[in-house]
Amino acid sequence: MSAFETDFEFDTDLLVELTEASGVPGYEDRIREIVRRELSAATDTVRSDAMGNVIGTLDGTSDYNVVVATHMDEIGFMVRHINDEGFLTMDALGGWDPRVLRAQRVTVHTDDGDLPGVIGSTPPHTDGDDSDEQSIEDVYVDLGLDAETVEERVNVGDLITMDQSTRQVGDHVTGKAIDNRVSVCAMVAAARQLTAPDVTIHFAATVQEEVGLRGASALGVDLDPDLAIALDTTVANDVPTHQAKEHVTELGEGTAIKLKDSGVITNPKVHRRLQSVAEETEIPHQLEILPSGRTDTAGFQTTHGAKPVGAISVPTRYLHTVTESVHHADLTATIDLLTAFLKSETGEHDYRL
Numbered sequence: 001m002s003a004f005e006t007d008f009e010f011d012t013d014l015l016v017e018l019t020e021a022s023g024v025p026g027y028e029d030r031i032r033e034i035v036r037r038e039l040s041a042a043t044d045t046v047r048s049d050a051m052g053n054v055i056g057t058l059d060g061t062s063d064y065n066v067v068v069a070t071h072m073d074e075i076g077f078m079v080r081h082i083n084d085e086g087f088l089t090m091d092a093l094g095g096w097d098p099r100v101l102r103a104q105r106v107t108v109h110t111d112d113g114d115l116p117g118v119i120g121s122t123p124p125h126t127d128g129d130d131s132d133e134q135s136i137e138d139v140y141v142d143l144g145l146d147a148e149t150v151e152e153r154v155n156v157g158d159l160i161t162m163d164q165s166t167r168q169v170g171d172h173v174t175g176k177a178i179d180n181r182v183s184v185c186a187m188v189a190a191a192r193q194l195t196a197p198d199v200t201i202h203f204a205a206t207v208q209e210e211v212g213l214r215g216a217s218a219l220g221v222d223l224d225p226d227l228a229i230a231l232d233t234t235v236a237n238d239v240p241t242h243q244a245k246e247h248v249t250e251l252g253e254g255t256a257i258k259l260k261d262s263g264v265i266t267n268p269k270v271h272r273r274l275q276s277v278a279e280e281t282e283i284p285h286q287l288e289i290l291p292s293g294r295t296d297t298a299g300f301q302t303t304h305g306a307k308p309v310g311a312i313s314v315p316t317r318y319l320h321t322v323t324e325s326v327h328h329a330d331l332t333a334t335i336d337l338l339t340a341f342l343k344s345e346t347g348e349h350d351y352r353l
Helices: 012-020 029-040 147-153 178-193 214-223 268-280 296-300 328-343
Strands: 045-048 054-058 065-071 076-082 088-093 105-110 113-119 140-142 159-162 167-169 172-175 200-206 227-235 255-260 285-289 309-316 324-327
Touching (some): 012 029, 012 172, 012 178, 029 045, 029 054, 029 178, 065 178, 065 214, 065 328, 088 159, 172 178, 178 200, 178 227, 178 309, 178 328, 200 214, 227 296, 255 268, 268 309, 268 328, 296 309, 309 328
Parallel strands (some): 065 227, 255 285
Antiparallel strands (some): 045 054, 054 200, 076 088, 076 159, 088 140, 105 113, 105 159, 113 140, 167 172
């Protein structure tokens, strides 16, 4: 049974499974198994590569190749040091704001199994107000165990993820790793709806996006696609601390068609066709201009060759926290647009500029 009972139009059970599972950059094993299972049921062949990217291929009637890429890693940590008292210090895997880490529950993934822990936060009775000066180096994990037991069970290099369940809050779904498991869910949903496409479609769940788009960059060389579409989350800063002119996207206003971010300017012919498909099928959508941040889209524009790229984004509040939030209608619109775009891709569109 799902963590919440809804009439949402997407697979909430799958989304909960994806978001609550753990998989930091370079160690996406648990997510990889879920993706393999789902793509095996929806595509003709499934394989993985030496980096851990998973590719499910749906054979088309032409040699034209489209890659749909969505990263499956989440930001997390690696154990850096164990002190004499048994407290752990961490090295960040991905971009963390240390302010959001205070007093959070975590899971330490060891060779002997998972251990629950908490990130320490000393009370103001003793420390005063030092919240603005904390850095990742100052954060420590308390396992509630004596130092000898910690030394026996935990090793430097063990992985740490945030401990958070996925829940419905009004019209929103909130939890950890919404970035980018919500897009993995959308990709699987689209793959399930496609049969006998005109073009060959590679549905790729990529690794190590949060530490430099590494999986997508390698995959772009290996697959050498004719067209690449990335799926990811994007900033929805439609909150009281930001003015309307600063909004990147707004929750409940539809899926986002990316025009640019700090790593890519999407191909105008690709994003215009995405807009055209959305308008023709009456799918709610908005345009995304992201001042800072990159996605797998940029990973497909490498020295291997010039590729037309586009991107569809799920608007998300509170990115890179344990309360990332998406509107259910925006996720449905994302699934609908990706599906409609792929169904209408014949391989005959000329994306050259």
